[in-house]
Amino acid sequence: MENQRLSPMQKKTKTTKKQKIVDPCPICSQELHLNHEFTQRVGLLDNYDEVVGWLCPHCRSEFDIDDHLTKFLGEGNIRGEA
Numbered sequence: 001m002e003n004q005r006l007s008p009m010q011k012k013t014k015t016t017k018k019q020k021i022v023d024p025c026p027i028c029s030q031e032l033h034l035n036h037e038f039t040q041r042v043g044l045l046d047n048y049d050e051v052v053g054w055l056c057p058h059c060r061s062e063f064d065i066d067d068h069l070t071k072f073l074g075e076g077n078i079r080g081e082a
């Protein structure tokens with residue numbers, strides 16, 4: 001028989017204040033957080049419908065899934081080839 005114990009991860013914190021989640025675009029600093037489930041980030045899919053990155057709807061900069069900038073302000077390429 002397992003003992004039913006409270007997990008140490010359950011912490012009783014005061015929830016009087018709503019937790020403010022901020023998720024600003026690293027380029028234009030516009031807020032990308034929409035709500036607890038959604039973000040304003042626009043997903044970029046490859047040919048296999050796999051998410052390979054995201055696009056900021058405000059400044060149209062594109063990023064890979066590690067938040068590395070791949071397209072600055074929606075135009076031109078970051079130097080990829082020498």
Ligand SMILES: [Zn+2]
Nearest residue numbers: 025028056059
């Ligand atoms: Zn942006």
